[in-house]
Amino acid sequence: MNAYPDTNAPPHHSGLNSKSPNDAVYRDQVQLLYQHLPISLLAVLVIAPVFSFIIWDSNKTYPILIWLVLIFVLAGIRSLLRERFKRLPLREINTQQWEYYFLAGVAASALLWGSTSLWIDEQSPVLHQILAVFILTGLIGSSIAGLSFRPVAFRLFLVLILLPYIFKFISFGNTPHYAIAGLMIFYILVMVPISMRISRVIKESLQLRYKNNELLDSYQEADKYNIKANKALYEIMEKNKEKELALEKSETFLRSILSTANDVIITTDKKGIILAANHTIERDFGYTKQEILGKNITIVMADEMGPRHDHYMHEYLEKEKPTLVGRMLDVMGKRKDGSLFPMEITVSETRVGDNMYFTGIIRDISERKEYEKMVFNMMQELADAKLELEEANTQLHYHNKTLTDLSEHDALTDLANRRYLMKTFKREWFRHQRNHKPLSVVLMDIDFFKRFNDSHGHQAGDECLKQIAGILEKNIERPADFIARYGGEEFIAVLPETNLDGAFHIAERMRRAVETLQIQHGESDITDHVTISAGVASILPAHNNSGEQLIKHADEVLYEAKHNGRNCVKKHPG
Numbered sequence: 001m002n003a004y005p006d007t008n009a010p011p012h013h014s015g016l017n018s019k020s021p022n023d024a025v026y027r028d029q030v031q032l033l034y035q036h037l038p039i040s041l042l043a044v045l046v047i048a049p050v051f052s053f054i055i056w057d058s059n060k061t062y063p064i065l066i067w068l069v070l071i072f073v074l075a076g077i078r079s080l081l082r083e084r085f086k087r088l089p090l091r092e093i094n095t096q097q098w099e100y101y102f103l104a105g106v107a108a109s110a111l112l113w114g115s116t117s118l119w120i121d122e123q124s125p126v127l128h129q130i131l132a133v134f135i136l137t138g139l140i141g142s143s144i145a146g147l148s149f150r151p152v153a154f155r156l157f158l159v160l161i162l163l164p165y166i167f168k169f170i171s172f173g174n175t176p177h178y179a180i181a182g183l184m185i186f187y188i189l190v191m192v193p194i195s196m197r198i199s200r201v202i203k204e205s206l207q208l209r210y211k212n213n214e215l216l217d218s219y220q221e222a223d224k225y226n227i228k229a230n231k232a233l234y235e236i237m238e239k240n241k242e243k244e245l246a247l248e249k250s251e252t253f254l255r256s257i258l259s260t261a262n263d264v265i266i267t268t269d270k271k272g273i274i275l276a277a278n279h280t281i282e283r284d285f286g287y288t289k290q291e292i293l294g295k296n297i298t299i300v301m302a303d304e305m306g307p308r309h310d311h312y313m314h315e316y317l318e319k320e321k322p323t324l325v326g327r328m329l330d331v332m333g334k335r336k337d338g339s340l341f342p343m344e345i346t347v348s349e350t351r352v353g354d355n356m357y358f359t360g361i362i363r364d365i366s367e368r369k370e371y372e373k374m375v376f377n378m379m380q381e382l383a384d385a386k387l388e389l390e391e392a393n394t395q396l397h398y399h400n401k402t403l404t405d406l407s408e409h410d411a412l413t414d415l416a417n418r419r420y421l422m423k424t425f426k427r428e429w430f431r432h433q434r435n436h437k438p439l440s441v442v443l444m445d446i447d448f449f450k451r452f453n454d455s456h457g458h459q460a461g462d463e464c465l466k467q468i469a470g471i472l473e474k475n476i477e478r479p480a481d482f483i484a485r486y487g488g489e490e491f492i493a494v495l496p497e498t499n500l501d502g503a504f505h506i507a508e509r510m511r512r513a514v515e516t517l518q519i520q521h522g523e524s525d526i527t528d529h530v531t532i533s534a535g536v537a538s539i540l541p542a543h544n545n546s547g548e549q550l551i552k553h554a555d556e557v558l559y560e561a562k563h564n565g566r567n568c569v570k571k572h573p574g
Contacts, residue, residue: 025206027095029149032202033102036146037082041075044109047139048072051116054131060119070112078105099150106153110160113139117164122172125423126407133180134397136161137187141393144195151199158191176407183399190392197385201378208378212371225262230348233359237350264362272297272313275357284343284364286336297360302332302340330365342369410485412462413469421484421492425547428480428496433541440503440538442493443554444472444510447531447566449489451523464519464530465489471517475510492551500538500571507534507569515567531567533558538574 048071052064085098113136120129140158147154162184169177169184264284267276277292285292285300292299298306333343344365350357408420416424432439446452446468453461472491473483486492493510495503511532519530535558539550557570564570 023095024210025203027093028206029203030095030099030102032149033147033153034082034085034098036149037078037102040143040146041079043139043142044071045075047135051132051135054128054135055116055119055124063119067112067116071109074105074108074112078109081105102150103153103156106147106157107160110157113161114164117168120165120168122174126176126419127423129180133165133184136165137184137393137396140187140191141389144191144198144389148195148198149202151196154195154199155192158188158195162188179399183396187392187396190388194385194389194392197381201381201385205375205378208371208374215368215371230359230361234348234350237352237357265359266292266297266300266362267357267359268297270313270356270358272309274299284335284362285333291336300333300362302334305331333362333364341366413466413485415469415473415491416482416484418484418486421486421494424482425494428494429541429547432496433543435497436540437497438499438538438540439550440495440498440500440536441550441554442495442503442507442510442534442536443486443551443558444491444493444507444532444534445558445562446489447526447533447562448521448524449530452521452530455523467517467519468514468530468532471513472510475506475513481506492554498538500536500574503536503538504569504571507536507571510534511567511569526566533561533566534569535559535561535572536569537572 048068052068056064081101085093085101116132120132140161143157144154147157166181166184169181262280264280265276265278266274266281268274274292274295274297277289279289281292282288287300298309301309328344328346330342330344332340334340342365344363346361348359350359408417408423409415410417428439446464449461449464452464456464469483469485469491472493476483476493478496480496481493481498483491483493493506495506498506511534514530514532517530520528521530522528524531535554535556537550537553537557539545539553541547553572557572561568561570
């Protein structure tokens with residue numbers, strides 16, 4: 001027998017026999033955790049290799065491989081545990097024990113994901129850090145539906161994954177990482193109440209399902225009884241066409257049915273005058289049988305329903321249109337005290353000779369309408385919770401993008417900073433290594449810049465750096481070329497697929513462009529305006545050389561240019 005709940009069955013058809021509805025709801029919550037486990041495991045098995053690829057480092061190959069193996073082993077163990085749970089006979093399932101097993105699996109999985117923070121350090125590429133956080137928050141967000149059946153499961157998964165990263169980023173002691181840690185704390189504060197709200201709605205839905213099923217059972221039994229009663233009533237009225245005695249007997253039988261039926265049963269003639277009613281008329285409408293007999297049927301209807309009833313009867317009697325008879329209608333009833341309530345009415349017709357009678361079975365459906373309203377409100381709450389989750393994810397994506405931009409650009413010159421340089425330079429190096437194309441760099445330094453700062457002040461020095469950064473960037477023509485600020489007064493140009501002569505030509509063009517700015521420099525030993533010196537190096541990337549070697553060559557010839565008159569460009573012989 002399947003251990004998972006049948007969401008369409010009444011309470012006694014789902015799971016173990018419980019002592020109370022709360023026990024049954026708790027059991028169904030645990031069963032739903034296991035039922036949705038395969039989706040979570042599939043997401044983990046897909047995301048784990050992608051995550052490993054992002055944080056891959058040759059110095060951490062074996063730890064990452066071991067972590068990946070543990071992820072797959074744990075997923076297999078949890079899958080086997082789920083199959084064991086699925087095959088257990090219902091009477092042997094200990095709900096609390098199996099919840100502990102599930103929470104242990106969640107905790108182990110979260111600890112494995114949280115342990116990846118050990119491989120994050122300040123030297124790790126910022127993009128890798130941000131992608132890692134983005135993937136982890138995405139993994140957590142995707143698990144909210146599958147783990148919120150028991151809120152403790154989601155909170156355990158959320159906290160054990162993110163806390164190690166929060167502490168790690170705080171330990172770095174810089175503003176960007178403080179910001180990332182703050183966003184992760186904000187994410188926890190947003191996701192926990194959303195999870196609790198989803199869990200509450202699910203729990204209330206399960207409770208409502210049990211109540212609805214019980215009510216549905218009672219309605220079905222009543223319907224069966226009413227169908228039998230109507231059939232018997234119809235047979236009796238048919239017999240009354242032949243014999244007066246049969247009519248008297250049928251009236252006696254009818255009165256017995258009316259006295260035992262739980263619903264209100266009213267019989268009228270074709271003018272709508274009430275001829276008979278059972279005892280439940282006083283319970284539902286407040287009228288005694290003596291008060292109601294001889295009155296028009298519209299007395300128990302809302303005021304606006306009276307004209308509609310008269311119209312339906314006219315259509316049926318004059319044109320034989322079945323607008324009322326044989327249909328189940330929801331209308332508003334009116335009690336003796338004037339209060340209104342929703343009721344369900346089914347009308348049947350009986351002919352005895354030339355006489356026509358109508359019998360209405362009336363049921364108060366106020367409770368059912370309340371349940372329908374509750375279900376609608378719960379569905380609305382679920383939709384609102386989904387919108388809140390989507391808004392939180394949008395804000396997180398925006399802040400992550402802002403942090404990435406701030407961490408990869410120099411605030412003063414708006415050029416790429418050294419962090420962005422090293423990331424892009426490494427990518428270009430491997431690309432050129434695959435394509436066997438030359439890669440060149442130009443390392444530039446402002447001549448006598450310290451004297452300029454001391455003489456003109458730091459504000460003028462900052463303005464000088466901005467102007468030079470702008471003119472250097474204008475002299476980079478190809479989309480793949482880029483300029484970065486390398487140090488205080490140092491700049492570097494990375495020139496993909498450019499040989500030494502081509503790089504030298506570009507460096508000379510940038511040197512002349514800086515001279516055209518004519519920024520006054522009275523403390524320079526070589527001229528009266530600001531100039532730069534540049535070192536050019538080029539290399540064909542291969543396994544026997546490195547990017548650090550290329551930059552070192554450029555630095556060597558820059559040193560030579562600064563000690564051979566400045567305001568010149570030197571190139572490394574290769």
